[in-house]
Amino acid sequence: MDIKFCTACGSPTELKIPVDDDHVRSVCTNCGLVHYNNPKVVVGCIPEFNGQVLLCKRNIEPRKGKWTLPAGYLENGESVQDGALRETLEETRAKVSIIDAYRLFNIVFVDQIYFMFRANLMSDEFGPTNESIDVRLFDEKDIPWDDIAFEVIKQTLEHYFQDRKKGDFPFKIFDLR
Amino acid sequence: MDIKFCTACGSPTELKIPVDDDHVRSVCTNCGLVHYNNPKVVVGCIPEFNGQVLLCKRNIEPRKGKWTLPAGYLENGESVQDGALRETLEETRAKVSIIDAYRLFNIVFVDQIYFMFRANLMSDEFGPTNESIDVRLFDEKDIPWDDIAFEVIKQTLEHYFQDRKKGDFPFKIFDLR
Numbered sequence A, B: 001m002d003i004k005f006c007t008a009c010g011s012p013t014e015l016k017i018p019v020d021d022d023h024v025r026s027v028c029t030n031c032g033l034v035h036y037n038n039p040k041v042v043v044g045c046i047p048e049f050n051g052q053v054l055l056c057k058r059n060i061e062p063r064k065g066k067w068t069l070p071a072g073y074l075e076n077g078e079s080v081q082d083g084a085l086r087e088t089l090e091e092t093r094a095k096v097s098i099i100d101a102y103r104l105f106n107i108v109f110v111d112q113i114y115f116m117f118r119a120n121l122m123s124d125e126f127g128p129t130n131e132s133i134d135v136r137l138f139d140e141k142d143i144p145w146d147d148i149a150f151e152v153i154k155q156t157l158e159h160y161f162q163d164r165k166k167g168d169f170p171f172k173i174f175d176l177r
């Protein structure tokens, strides 16, 4: 996000390195407020039910019509677990319980961190929402690999099915480049 | 951070729930830009050397003069690992190599997520910096428990020494309340 005007007083900002800092920041030319821009956290999960995985078909851009796992920006006031549950409910109407943390992906070129959990569907209640035109359980063999919305979601699913063969799901960090 | 003025055009904002949203945001009264405020990620590590742990004594507020582990805000353009290495170098002059992810703490009342790694000091080179008035290796028995700067750092160290007795350091998530 470009910060052209000060959030506190509305005056123009300038780009400079503040005293005792080592990064260029947007600094207010009037009140001196330093504006920080930090990476955003995206939280989501892999909802499981009887060996199947729940995917949702995006009803919004970007990648409208493509399939994905429920995930979205972490909001102020919630834990990463809370955020993953909320996003799952918003995108699939499903209630899940978290099994464990599974993957962290650094996506530095868009200043995002994806934090993905494994989770159990608590019932077979799920369905379309404002954000998802379709919500469905998939066996591994039926995953629409060529129609997955985002590379990070594709990799999460690939890792997941590989780990499932071994019956072990260690938490790991990967960098998307 | 209160966003009273639009970062794109400098006009006053108003607090409201945008269409298709479910959170109150600062929305520009002129150009309509929606400003999102998201949790910030703090990254750091537990630097180990011959069974000792490296702590730094803060030279800056808050908690100036108290001891802590090297940690700080993740910046745009870096991975969580990069950020932990950078903060350690800035605060202790030590170069470390990351062993593994160790703890995630949700601190929802300040909209922060702490992500802590275990790490090995790569040499015995370390010392004071602008940010740390003193940097020292501590045996477990000498940790200044009553002078640790932040509760999240105290808990990280407590967990670490408990896990060390078992020789097993599983990644776990905790909520600070």
Ligand SMILES: [Zn+2]
Pocket (backbone or CB within 6 Å): A006, A007, A008, A009, A010, A011, A028, A029, A030, A031, A032, A033
């Ligand atoms: Zn200002």
Ligand SMILES: [Zn+2]
Pocket (backbone or CB within 6 Å): B006, B007, B008, B009, B010, B011, B028, B029, B030, B031, B032, B033
């Ligand atoms: Zn505006």
